[in-house]
Amino acid sequence: MTICVFGAGSIGCYVGGRLAATGTTVSFVGRSSMQEQVSGGIRLVDRDGQSLEVTPAFTTDPGVAHDADLVIVTVKSAANKEVAEQLRPLLDEGAVVLNLQNGIHGGSDLRAGLPDHRVVTGMVGFNVVRDGATFQQTTAGDIMAATDPVWAMYADAFATAGLPVEQRSDMDAVLHAKLLLNLNNAINALSGMPLRAELDIRDFRRCLSLAQQEALRVMARSGTAPAKLTAVSPTVMARALRLPDPLFRRFGGKVLAIDPAARSSMADDLAAGRPTEVDWINGAVVDLASEAGMKAPVNARLVALVHDAERAIHPQWTGSDLLAALRSAVE
Ligand SMILES: NC(=O)C1=CN([C@@H]2O[C@H](COP(=O)(O)OP(=O)(O)OC[C@H]3O[C@@H](n4cnc5c(N)ncnc54)[C@H](OP(=O)(O)O)[C@@H]3O)[C@@H](O)[C@H]2O)C=CC1
Numbered sequence: 001m002t003i004c005v006f007g008a009g010s011i012g013c014y015v016g017g018r019l020a021a022t023g024t025t026v027s028f029v030g031r032s033s034m035q036e037q038v039s040g041g042i043r044l045v046d047r048d049g050q051s052l053e054v055t056p057a058f059t060t061d062p063g064v065a066h067d068a069d070l071v072i073v074t075v076k077s078a079a080n081k082e083v084a085e086q087l088r089p090l091l092d093e094g095a096v097v098l099n100l101q102n103g104i105h106g107g108s109d110l111r112a113g114l115p116d117h118r119v120v121t122g123m124v125g126f127n128v129v130r131d132g133a134t135f136q137q138t139t140a141g142d143i144m145a146a147t148d149p150v151w152a153m154y155a156d157a158f159a160t161a162g163l164p165v166e167q168r169s170d171m172d173a174v175l176h177a178k179l180l181l182n183l184n185n186a187i188n189a190l191s192g193m194p195l196r197a198e199l200d201i202r203d204f205r206r207c208l209s210l211a212q213q214e215a216l217r218v219m220a221r222s223g224t225a226p227a228k229l230t231a232v233s234p235t236v237m238a239r240a241l242r243l244p245d246p247l248f249r250r251f252g253g254k255v256l257a258i259d260p261a262a263r264s265s266m267a268d269d270l271a272a273g274r275p276t277e278v279d280w281i282n283g284a285v286v287d288l289a290s291e292a293g294m295k296a297p298v299n300a301r302l303v304a305l306v307h308d309a310e311r312a313i314h315p316q317w318t319g320s321d322l323l324a325a326l327r328s329a330v331e
């Protein structure tokens, strides 16, 4: 049973690292810049502050995927096409691919490029922050994946690693629910703040509420009801975000139960000057809207603002300015 993590960054090193630290054979394929940071060993800190240490078998050579029975793809969404092209000639006949990504199309994009292999759609519900060679899980959340026979072989390894996989027969609904949560990635990135500090500010929550309510209308029209992944339903949460701070803290306390260091993966990208996944997240809402004959001006504006920020145009917003910009998009 050999696993290859393909695109080892924050999620890949954390998930693969925990598997490797608890006895599974794991290879890691990633960039040389990451290899320099991690080849001396990595530290993996879980939600309870417990840490594990492991030296990952890290390489920049995609060829090691040939030896893997399970390939976990953890690149950002834009790289899926290229990754499928890299993997196609390499993968063993029976190899299975699992994607652990945000967005609603990762699994299907990989499946399109790997028509002869089984691609299992997955989702990571927690956040990981990297600081050098330390990877810290900063929020609660589970790994979920489509129900598949492959889990008969790997479920124990993931559970032993402290990352049990919840098999779901409604993966599309799960991905749509995660998409709603990820609409905050753009707002978080534009705030320039850690997640908890941003979500503590009512105007940023109002921005998220606008983006989620728009997405919920689009999903209702396009016929996919999001799964309920948190204590309250997506519809109630989208409304509760607008509550004044003291009420929200009481009602949505769990939402704010985040490590103060947590920041969204999109904030990481923006801060590092990398292209973001905004087209696969807020852009996915715009695309769903257009397929349903609707418009999604709030999410479209967030896409445009993040693209501006990628080019260093107005990269940081206050809550009130961002709220005004989003409200003006719907007028
Ligand atoms: N970070 C988080 O807390 C969470 C992230 N997610 C999702 O998980 C996925 C992975 O995110 P994350 O781990 O943050 O991403 P990272 O950017 O940290 O890691 C991906 C790594 O893959 C590398 N890469 C890209 N293409 C290739 C390739 N062809 N061969 C080898 N390496 C490659 C990237 O390098 P380069 O940058 O040079 O392209 C990068 O180092 C995303 O979809 C994200 O939205 C979900 C939940 C939480």
Ligand SMILES: CC(C)(CO)C(=O)C(=O)O
Binding pocket: 102, 124, 125, 126, 127, 128, 139, 181, 182, 184, 185, 263, 264, 265, 266
């Ligand atoms: C923060 C989290 C867990 C949810 O928005 C995430 O998915 C990300 O950072 O991309």
